[in-house]
Amino acid sequence: MGNQNKPNTAFKFLSPFRLRVFMALAGRIIPEDREGGKVYPGADNLESMAIIDRALSTKPKDMVLLLKLFLMFFELSGLLFALRPFSWMSAEQKDKHIRRFELAPLAKVRQGFWGLKTLVFLSYYSRDEIWPDIGYPGPRMKRPHPDPSLRALQTAPFRPLPTPLGGED
Amino acid sequence: METRKDKLKIDCDVLIIGSGAGGGTAARVLAPLVQKGKRIVVADVGPFYTHEHFTQRELEGVDLLWDEGGVFTRDGAINIIMGRMVGGSTGIYTGVTFTVPPEVIQEWAIPGLTYGELEKRFARIKEAINAHVLPDNFVNTNNRLFRNGVEKLGWPCGSIVINVKNCQQQGFCNLGCTVGAKQGTLEVEIPQAIKAGVEIIPNCQIEAVGGNKAWGNLNPAPPDSIPAKHAPGPVEFSAKVIILAGNTFGTSGILLRSQLPGMSPALGGYVTIHPSHTVFGIHPEVVEGFRGFPKTYYCTKFTESHHYYLETCFYYPFVAAKYIEGWGVEHKKIMRDYRKFMAILILNHDRAISTNRIVLQKGVPVLDYRIQKESIESLCHAQRSAARVFFAAGCDRALLPASAKVVLNRKDEPRLEELIGPRHFILNKISIASAHPQGGCRMGKDPATSVTNEWGQVHGYPWLYVCDSSLLPSSTHVNPYLTIMALAERNSEHILETWK
Numbered sequence: 001m002g003n004q005n006k007p008n009t010a011f012k013f014l015s016p017f018r019l020r021v022f023m024a025l026a027g028r029i030i031p032e033d034r035e036g037g038k039v040y041p042g043a044d045n046l047e048s049m050a051i052i053d054r055a056l057s058t059k060p061k062d063m064v065l066l067l068k069l070f071l072m073f074f075e076l077s078g079l080l081f082a083l084r085p086f087s088w089m090s091a092e093q094k095d096k097h098i099r100r101f102e103l104a105p106l107a108k109v110r111q112g113f114w115g116l117k118t119l120v121f122l123s124y125y126s127r128d129e130i131w132p133d134i135g136y137p138g139p140r141m142k143r144p145h146p147d148p149s150l151r152a153l154q155t156a157p158f159r160p161l162p163t164p165l166g167g168e169d
Numbered sequence: 170m171e172t173r174k175d176k177l178k179i180d181c182d183v184l185i186i187g188s189g190a191g192g193g194t195a196a197r198v199l200a201p202l203v204q205k206g207k208r209i210v211v212a213d214v215g216p217f218y219t220h221e222h223f224t225q226r227e228l229e230g231v232d233l234l235w236d237e238g239g240v241f242t243r244d245g246a247i248n249i250i251m252g253r254m255v256g257g258s259t260g261i262y263t264g265v266t267f268t269v270p271p272e273v274i275q276e277w278a279i280p281g282l283t284y285g286e287l288e289k290r291f292a293r294i295k296e297a298i299n300a301h302v303l304p305d306n307f308v309n310t311n312n313r314l315f316r317n318g319v320e321k322l323g324w325p326c327g328s329i330v331i332n333v334k335n336c337q338q339q340g341f342c343n344l345g346c347t348v349g350a351k352q353g354t355l356e357v358e359i360p361q362a363i364k365a366g367v368e369i370i371p372n373c374q375i376e377a378v379g380g381n382k383a384w385g386n387l388n389p390a391p392p393d394s395i396p397a398k399h400a401p402g403p404v405e406f407s408a409k410v411i412i413l414a415g416n417t418f419g420t421s422g423i424l425l426r427s428q429l430p431g432m433s434p435a436l437g438g439y440v441t442i443h444p445s446h447t448v449f450g451i452h453p454e455v456v457e458g459f460r461g462f463p464k465t466y467y468c469t470k471f472t473e474s475h476h477y478y479l480e481t482c483f484y485y486p487f488v489a490a491k492y493i494e495g496w497g498v499e500h501k502k503i504m505r506d507y508r509k510f511m512a513i514l515i516l517n518h519d520r521a522i523s524t525n526r527i528v529l530q531k532g533v534p535v536l537d538y539r540i541q542k543e544s545i546e547s548l549c550h551a552q553r554s555a556a557r558v559f560f561a562a563g564c565d566r567a568l569l570p571a572s573a574k575v576v577l578n579r580k581d582e583p584r585l586e587e588l589i590g591p592r593h594f595i596l597n598k599i600s601i602a603s604a605h606p607q608g609g610c611r612m613g614k615d616p617a618t619s620v621t622n623e624w625g626q627v628h629g630y631p632w633l634y635v636c637d638s639s640l641l642p643s644s645t646h647v648n649p650y651l652t653i654m655a656l657a658e659r660n661s662e663h664i665l666e667t668w669k
């Protein structure tokens with residue numbers, strides 16, 4: 001797989017492979033949609049990924065290792081069902097794959113998926129830019145946080161992706 | 170401050186490990202000993218933030234939680250939320266102040282512990298922390314709708330007692346009260362104890378205790394927090410009395426790691442957690458439950474028959490999204506109605522069984538807990554009740570986790586029995602949470618079935634006491650902090666009275 005489509009990021013946990021899987025998953029858990037002529041962005045954006053990366057960078061090593069393995073399993077098990085890794089699937093195939101994990105007979109598989117889904121929710125709904133779309137006015141008090149980089153993760157506006165991710169790298 | 174390599178030795182008369190509901194109370198009761206020349210130290214693994222630190226943001230609030238909110242039961246099915254800061258879980262609690270039902274105290278059968286005695290303590294503590302029913306102007310739309318719904322169904326609706334002073338109805342209680350209105354340990358007992366000369370050592374993780382000693386490590390203080398006056402590095406405390414107040418996880422963990430001879434087989438066992446769901450209805454009008462005080466009403470209609478309470482509540486966008494089933498465009502469109510959400514908290518009071526216990530995994534306390542069939546049935550019943558309240562309150566949709574459909578409409582109401590039930594209660598798929606872990610070092614008479622005696626003294630260890638949620642022999646049925654404070658006060662008074 002070539003790498004000219006990889007965004008220029010300095011993520012700690014999200015290697016290009018993991019970033020690609022997470023982006024593909026985020027794009028189905030919270031996809032872009034339109035209503036009343038308005039476009040509502042999806043969670044497949046680098047700002048949300050930066051939140052996921054940060055959340056994972058503070059987790060214990062063995063937990064992160066498990067998550068890495070689970071993500072790989074999630075991606076590659078697509079080969080068994082659709083003859084292609086998850087991130088290479090069509091939107092419908094992806095949704096089917098997600099449902100397979102969500103309702104898997106093995107509790108550990110459901111648990112892994114629940115964890116990934118929750119991270120995507122965290123990465124999206126903790127961002128200021130999303131709040132107007134859900135009618136949430138945000139904090140009442142404007143207070144700084146001692147770590148400005150954490151605050152910046154929530155307040156940085158979405159940037160367009162350098163190139164579409166997935167499919168051809 | 171630079172890190173030390175050598176062990177810092179601290180000699181004191183009383184060492185209190187943990188500064189939450191239990192530890193803070195113990196510090197307050199024992200503080201008069203300082204006047205008599207005794208040295209009292211409170212060590213907490215969490216940082217010492219003042220309320221100026223809290224920012225009302227979910228992502229920034231996670232550093233107030235154990236494992237940043239990532240503690241789960243061993244099977245991964247239930248997320249346990251606990252505070253890890255000076256003030257413990259009271260730093261992020263809502264302040265719902267309930268008195269334990271008398272039959273629970275009867276069931277505990279602790280020698281000498283009467284309901285009458287506890288009632289006096291409850292009254293005194295409630296007064297000291299300004300616990301009262303909030304006036305009508307504190308009832309926000311979410312609470313008003315709950316009351317309307319419950320009353321329409323002919324069910325009882327009680328007013329919740331809350332411990333706040335000058336509450337500005339900011340509505341972010343579970344991210345830390347930004348104005349210090351919530352009268353938790355951080356605002357009341359800890360300042361009182363400091364004023365009386367008690368020393369607080371934040372960022373200090375205690376690993377084990379033995380022979381009037383405790384060993385641990387002092388970690389660097391995070392930015393914006395009040396640091397300990399000692400440099401980070403290993404610590405050894407020597408104390409005449411050591412009080413464990415690290416909660417069900419912390420205290421059981423310390424005792425399990427300490428491997429003290431002759432420990433009761435009950436150590437770590439009989440843990441209850443009040444498994445809970447936060448569920449939502451969608452109202453046609455704007456509710457804005459995120460504004461104003463989140464909790465003013467509760468309903469006990471099914472407490473006796475089905476072992477649960479319904480309480481009002483509200484949560485911020487990420488937590489709300491997490492509690493709603495599903496994903497994709499359907500989930501996203503539901504979230505677009507966030508302003509119209511009505512929210513109810515369901516609390517099941519689970520039965521204490523010996524196999525639901527804290528165990529060590531690589532030295533870390535982990536809760537091996539299997540949710541019982543009766544709890545699942547109770548939670549499903551409660552979801553159906555919540556749906557009825559939502560519809561009675563005027564919601565046109567209800568979102569319940571153990572349901573055949575992500576969104577139930579009003580026309581589904583006659584089919585709730587069929588649509589919501591245990592077959593849809595899929596563990597590790599639906600979100601279940603707990604903020605009330607209890608037990609692990611239960612009080613009692615018999616060392617075979619209890620870890621401490623009736624005064625919280627660990628059987629066989631006169632220098633070692635427990636003053637926290639881990640003492641509770643079985644679930645309090647209700648939100649537990651007041652009961653924990655009353656027991657911590659009782660045990661600490663015993664220490665004071667028997668001090669030689």
Ligand SMILES: Cc1cc2nc3c(=O)[nH]c(=O)nc-3n(C[C@H](O)[C@H](O)[C@H](O)COP(=O)(O)OP(=O)(O)OC[C@H]3O[C@@H](n4cnc5c(N)ncnc54)[C@H](O)[C@@H]3O)c2cc1C
Nearest residue numbers: 187189191214257258264265375415419637638648649650
């Ligand atoms: C979000 C939330 C909302 C809640 N709302 C309510 C409510 O409205 N009403 C109610 O009654 N209850 C509520 N509770 C529950 C209540 O806060 C707890 O039951 C109560 O605080 C437990 O008291 P505790 O002293 O046992 O433990 P905690 O208050 O949790 O304090 C334990 C302390 O020990 C420290 N510690 C643990 N291990 C160690 C160690 N090894 N070394 C050093 N320090 C250690 C921790 O950092 C912590 O500060 C809520 C809890 C949460 C999380």
Ligand code: SF4
Nearest residue numbers: 336337339340342346
């Ligand atoms: S609602 Fe009141 S108690 Fe809760 S955080 Fe706001 S000011 Fe504090």
